[in-house]
Amino acid sequence: MEALHDEDRAVREAATTALRKIGPPAAPALIVALQDPNGNVQEAAVAILKDVATPEAVEPLIGCLTSKNWIVRMHAAKALGNLGDERPVRQLIPLLMDSVKAVRVDATDALAQIGRPALATLLAAVRHEEWVLRLHACEALGKIGAEEAVVPLCEVMLHDRDMAVRQDAAKALGSIGHPAAFEALEKAVTDLSVRPYAVDALGKLKDPRAVPILIDVVAGKNRPANARRVPVCGDESGALDVEEMEVQIFAVGGLAEIGDDRAIQPLIRALKDTRLRAAAASALSKMGLRIAAPLVAAMKTETDSNILSHARGILSAVGWRPAPTMKEGV
Template structure:
């Protein structure tokens, strides 16, 4: 049998809304509660329907709105205690996280704990008959992070409800207190794989070397989520004993576990992991290969260069992109030729990445490759090549660019790009070739040359080649 609000209650609410003039969302939610007796979950679902999927960006805090709506209903003289939103206590529990004292005060009152400390009130709720209440109270205690909650949370680790145990473990993981570590380790033995997984992630935040052995044991758990959490936790502990277990995890049957192990090894930057990571670069799953290419770039060992060059042929473009980036990070000259070939034959994304990688490699061939890329049909690749030529500050760049701008067989827009790049480099050795270029027949080209001369010299003789030449000769004679 559905709920039906009395016309009297609806009239009372309308009068209260007219008098108090609350925010639109508060008025609407109060109407839903009175007319349809909605629970918190039902209010959230209806808010999605009314305001769209991004309602949380329109409503700053849905629970604050619910608490204010409940207060409005109470002020209207309607029996709030008969409403599901009041009985379930959930919005009042979340209301205790509000920065507004008024919301916290109302929340405590709706929880029957008026005047009490919010942590004490939440600890008391850990004994509630409703497991949902116990679970959410535990979670909120974790977010608050008060150490007074440690012992009460440890007590409910034995709760019969799985969600309560998960929330208690999560909360203990958030609270910074040494007493929390051992109880969380014990939860690695829980019958529920979900609870065990929560325990591994809770330990990840502790970064405690005493948990290494229990976590290593969890790498053989039958749940991939538990193994994933164990790898994450081991990766957070800065201890040489974690290296071998993480390398072991590279052979896990689950791709997400292998990927997480690669991430951890890449973050650690231990050169002893390079050989194992080179093998992982051939993993059957592309997400592992992508992460491996990135990790090898973080470690930056020359021994990984050939494997990364081979990865430039990977069937997945994102693997090739990460390999290019890592070759740039390592900066080995062996990568110049394959990266140059990508500039000539790859798609625009690969060409762009190759240009960015090449500028980090100290090798004379790089300048030629970047000048070639200056003529790329893609504007963003050409612009990146120009920026790279400016950044590397190689004198040969000026020489190649000046020869390019004087070559009338070169396309006009490429010559213009060369002039613009010379203007950014600001090398005086480009002045004389630029003055000679003022003889060019194309007006747009001469305009760019004039602008480049102004930026390099600080002088302005327009397109008058004779004046530029006289000034230049006079300057050099002095």
């Protein structure tokens, strides 16, 4: 432990490595070192504890969450998450709005690791006045994946005043993947700021009810009337719509996730769209041999060499081989 005070950084690093190798038996001495007036020693001790901490370290680590040193706060949050003890839940919540992003991230992960014991506190946090706390609470709830969070997250996604919070609520609903979120996500598809995340989440639900919605997105049929087109790459007309392209690519991926036969023909048609071709090819490749017959039929009249090349790649990926009597074409 004395080596952690050494002025030579190499000596301190060697001591840190040695203490990690000792493991949990080193925890009592490291807990004492958390109170050392030397900031380098505090940082080293808490960094090691995140890997070797024992339940006895919980209370001292909770004390570190209010340290003026952000590195100490960050490692303490990570250590408490690794321990999975429910005692620090209340003290971790304020770190969701810490001024340092790394601290916010590790506090969010810690609450997610603690899991169900943190649910009630996180569900209350999604109604907090500070948007950044609401945002990270949504993220933690998504990582926990509890069904109880679905309805509150739907409310946040549809009604929160902050765009970033609504977006994170949609992401969380996708991570949870519960069908109870379907109706709310269907509504959120019309919110331009949430649309990409809602479409992505619909695919992750793997709910067949989402198939017609996603097919329409891929076909460009249900873009909100108030959508703005963004000129890019010198195309001032806005015809190359990168914002909606992202949404369509999410929809293509969602159709592959759901794996419904209704998606086969729309995905084959999407091969004709240069913006969606790679995503559509990847999606069809995941759907197995059942796509072979309709794809071969569609390619009989195709003349675009790039589309034909993608079709050959898809057929190879699903394990299709032409019958010996079939003429070469695809």
